[in-house]
Amino acid sequence: MILSEPKPFEEITGYLEGEKSVFILGCNGCAQSSGSGGPVQVAEMKGKLEGAGKKVTGTKVIDFLCEKALVKSGLRGRVDEVAAADSILVMTCGIGVQAVAAAVNRVCHPACNTVNLGGSRGEWRGSERCQECGQCLLDYTGGICPLTACTKSLVSGACGGASNGKCELSPDKDCGWELIFNRLKAKNQLARLKVFINPLDHSKLMARPEMLATSRYALEQSDQEGR
Amino acid sequence: MSLKSKLESGKFAITCEVGPLKGTDITEVEEAAALLKDKVDAANVTDQQSSVMRLGSLATSGILINKGLEPIYQMTCRDRNRIALQSDLLSAWVMGIRNVLALTGDLPALGDHPAAKPVYDLDSVTLLHAIGRLNAGFDIAGNELKGKPAFFAGAVVKVDSDTEASMELQIAKLERKVAAGAKFIQTQAVYSADSFGKFMKRVAKLKVPVLAGVIPLKSAGMARFMNKNVSGVLVPEELIEKMADAEDKTATGIQICADLIKKLKPLCQGVHIMAIGWEKKVPSIIQAAGL
Ligand code: SF4
Ligand code: SF4
Numbered sequence: 001m002i003l004s005e006p007k008p009f010e011e012i013t014g015y016l017e018g019e020k021s022v023f024i025l026g027c028n029g030c031a032q033s034s035g036s037g038g039p040v041q042v043a044e045m046k047g048k049l050e051g052a053g054k055k056v057t058g059t060k061v062i063d064f065l066c067e068k069a070l071v072k073s074g075l076r077g078r079v080d081e082v083a084a085a086d087s088i089l090v091m092t093c094g095i096g097v098q099a100v101a102a103a104v105n106r107v108c109h110p111a112c113n114t115v116n117l118g119g120s121r122g123e124w125r126g127s128e129r130c131q132e133c134g135q136c137l138l139d140y141t142g143g144i145c146p147l148t149a150c151t152k153s154l155v156s157g158a159c160g161g162a163s164n165g166k167c168e169l170s171p172d173k174d175c176g177w178e179l180i181f182n183r184l185k186a187k188n189q190l191a192r193l194k195v196f197i198n199p200l201d202h203s204k205l206m207a208r209p210e211m212l213a214t215s216r217y218a219l220e221q222s223d224q225e226g227r
Numbered sequence: 228m229s230l231k232s233k234l235e236s237g238k239f240a241i242t243c244e245v246g247p248l249k250g251t252d253i254t255e256v257e258e259a260a261a262l263l264k265d266k267v268d269a270a271n272v273t274d275q276q277s278s279v280m281r282l283g284s285l286a287t288s289g290i291l292i293n294k295g296l297e298p299i300y301q302m303t304c305r306d307r308n309r310i311a312l313q314s315d316l317l318s319a320w321v322m323g324i325r326n327v328l329a330l331t332g333d334l335p336a337l338g339d340h341p342a343a344k345p346v347y348d349l350d351s352v353t354l355l356h357a358i359g360r361l362n363a364g365f366d367i368a369g370n371e372l373k374g375k376p377a378f379f380a381g382a383v384v385k386v387d388s389d390t391e392a393s394m395e396l397q398i399a400k401l402e403r404k405v406a407a408g409a410k411f412i413q414t415q416a417v418y419s420a421d422s423f424g425k426f427m428k429r430v431a432k433l434k435v436p437v438l439a440g441v442i443p444l445k446s447a448g449m450a451r452f453m454n455k456n457v458s459g460v461l462v463p464e465e466l467i468e469k470m471a472d473a474e475d476k477t478a479t480g481i482q483i484c485a486d487l488i489k490k491l492k493p494l495c496q497g498v499h500i501m502a503i504g505w506e507k508k509v510p511s512i513i514q515a516a517g518l
Contacts, residue, residue, distance in 0.1 A: 151334060152345060156352035157400035159331040160385045160415060162393050163458045169334055178392040185392075193399035196406065199309060199353040199367070 002030045002066075002093040004037065004112035007136070012089065013052055015109040015139045019086035022054055022109075023078075025071075025100060026061035027092035036112045037061075037091030045091060045111065057085040065096030066128070068103040075104065082106060094130030094138060094145055101143020102128065107187050110138045116207040134204030140192050142183030147200075149176025155197040230269040230297060230326055231379040234411055234436040240497030241518060242299060242413065242438055243509050244271045245291065247282035256287055259506040260294035266510045269297040269326060271413070271499070275306060278338025285315055285322070292323045299381065300324045303332025308348040313357055313366055320376035328381045328413065329354040329404075352403045355380055359408035382409035385459035386417045386426045386440075398429060405433045413499040415459040416442040418466060420490035427494050438497035443484035443505055443512060447471035481508060485515035492516075 016022060024042050031037030039061045046056045058081030062074035075082060082088065087107040090097045094114040101108040116132040129148035137146055137155060147153040151169045158177035161168025167175045184190050233240045245259050263270060270291060274284040288298035300319050302312065316327065331351045335343040349357060357367045364375040382404040388394035401412065412435055417423045423439060430437065442460070444450050447470040450462040466483055473479035488498050498518075502509050 152331065152347040152350070154331065154347065154350045156350045156403055158393065158396040159350075160383065160397070161333060161458050163389060165390050165392065168458060169336055175393070177396055178390060181392040181396050185395075190395075190399075193396070194402060194406075196352070196356070196403065199349050202348065 001033075002095065002114060002130070002132070004031055004034045004093040004114045006036050006041070006091075007111055007113055009048060012109065012111055013049075016049075016054060016087070016089070020055055021057050021085045022049060023057050023082050023085035023088045023106075024049070024059040025065060025088055025090045025092070026059070027065040027096050028061055028063045029066065029092075029096075031065070031092035031096065031112065032061075034093075034112075037096075042091060045089070049089075057081045065090065065092045066099050068099045071100050071103045094132070094136055095128050097136070097138050098128035098130070098143050098145055101138070101183070105186070107189060108138070108143045110136045112136065113204075116205060131205070133200065135201055137197060140195055140197060141180045142187055142189060142192070144176065144180045144183055146176060146180065149174075149179055151176070153200070155200060157193060228268070229379075230299070230411075233268050234496060237496070239492065239518070240269075240436075240438060241267045241500070241513060242269050242271060242497065243267045243500045243502060243506065244273060245287065245296075245298075245506065246273045246276055246503075247284065247287040249279070249281040251282070253282070253287075253290060256282075256290055257294060260291050260296045262507060263509060264294060264296040266513055267296075267500075268497075269299050271299040271301055271328060274301040274303045274330070274332070275338070278305065278333045278335050278340070278343075280338070280340055285319055285324075288319065288324050289322050297326070298324055299326040299328050301328045301330060302354065303330045304347050304349045304351065304354055305332030305335065306343075306346055308346055309357065309367060312349060312354060313361060316358060316361055316376065316378070317372075320378065325377075326379045326381065327358060328383065329358065329409070330383060351382060352400065352407050355382060355404055355407035355409055362408075379410055380408055381411040381413060383413050383415065384430075385415040387415075387419070387422055387459050387461045401430060402433065405435050409435060411435065411496075412437045414438070414440040416440045416453075416457075416501060417491070418460075418462050418487065420487065420494065422461075423491055424494050436496035438499040439488075439491040439495045440499045440501060441484055441487055441491070442501045442503060443508065444470050444480045445505065446476055446480075477508070481512050481515055484512050485517075488512070488516035488518070492518075 026037045026042035089109050090100045091111040097110040113136050114132045115134045131147040162175035165178045167173040272284040272288045288300045291298040329351045358380045360367050384401045385397045447467045450467045453460040
């Protein structure tokens with residue numbers, strides 16, 4: 001279980017600046033139970049974006065956006081709608097946004113912040129990782145998480161340590177920022193490298209007190225389990 | 228003349244490097260300072276270089292000031308959070324330190340305390356931003372300071388990269404560094420005036436003084452070691468052979484370095500000599516380069 005919450009609407013419209021049309025993707029997994037990216041929120045978002053003057057070329061809610069194969073099969077009948085959009089707004093956790101950004105060759109904007117659950121993680125196989133930072137930066141990094149892909153969790157770009165594309169930590173680890181660069185380049189988004197990003201807010205990186213004791217999912221299940 | 232006035236007036240600047248040692252014996256640092264003070268404009272004081280724990284760069288910068296050598300206080304983001312970094316900057320200012328060089332810092336895993344917690348609360352760009360805020364009289368949380376510094380802040384860049392992504396990321400980050408307030412740039416060691424010239428063309432639009440980094444070669448083995456292990460250092464094969472064939476390796480190393488400086492000088496605003504244990508040879512390098 002991963003818990004996500006909606007980003008402020010102005011932040012999302014900021015991401016969409018200069019774009020006319022968007023395809024909205026929601027997730028029937030954790031994002032639905034988080035109340036941040038299920039069918040209800042996707043329909044609401046469509047209305048709000050149209051109200052803000054954007055053309056929504058289509059919407060789709062897929063079971064588990066964190067699984068790239070499901071993303072691809074889920075979008076199979078919707079290729080034209082996706083192609084007609086300037087970008088995809090992905091209403092789910094950081095893992096899901098990264099999986100869609102990796103699976104679909106379109107600019108992907110995150111619509112949610114993933115919040116710290118104090119250790120609990122989703123369980124799909126894949127290279128996407130999310131540290132639940134509560135201030136998702138994927139819009140600036142081509143849909144690759146700088147906190148987890150970069151060993152130092154740098155937000156301003158690469159350090160000087162990489163050799164042949166590998167991190168100074170070990171030749172077995174890709175330099176996350178080189179992956180980010182290649183992704184931004186492939187998606188024609190290199191201008192994202194010029195944006196100044198504030199230092200991370202570490203108060204958001206720490207689990208909220210109530211999360212350290214339990215998770216929202218555990219609370220939902222507590223009745224059935226007779227706790 | 229201070230480093231700042233020198234660079235601002237367009238004069239060619241010379242900087243070098245002093246590395247604090249592990250322990251409290253400061254004899255070597257004091258000797259190096261006495262020897263270098265009239266030969267260079269300023270000396271970088273490294274901050275736990277290669278993540279190896281040693282005497283701090285703040286205290287060592289203070290020693291240089293006492294000895295009459297202007298320090299460039301190096302500050303990495305590896306070991307301190309934003310509270311400690313800003314506080315140390317204020318301490319540095321009251322100690323008379325005027326130049327700061329902002330660096331990300333190598334991973335602890337590369338040093339002698341691999342189990343240490345890596346901090347990276349800020350990074351080189353956000354540290355420069357913090358220095359700018361302090362200069363403006365505020366901390367980065369927006370609180371007003373009583374008495375403010377006026378640091379001359381610098382940053383580093385890698386000239387030679389082994390992938391396109393790395394090259395472009397270096398330039399993009401340099402732009403971010405300058406936008407965040409870097410007023411001078413020192414480069415990783417270069418060995419080819421050609422590739423340095425190409426780099427300078429690309430960054431000319433930033434209008435920031437660049438000091439070309441050089442490391443004198445001590446042996447062919449050292450050159451091969453750097454090629455293999457130091458990111459961004461590319462010693463050409465012909466120089467390695469020259470060192471291997473040389474009878475007097477010291478004289479040859481100094482000569483190669485001096486020749487390189489002569490070729491780099493017309494392309495940039497200064498030279499940064501990283502002697503790595505050869506601090507005492509820096510005056511001969513400067514002399515041989517005709518500076
Ligand atoms: S930036 Fe990374 S850690 Fe933060 S929410 Fe996005 S994917 Fe997760
Ligand atoms: S080499 Fe790349 S992944 Fe490793 S710390 Fe530096 S920027 Fe991050």
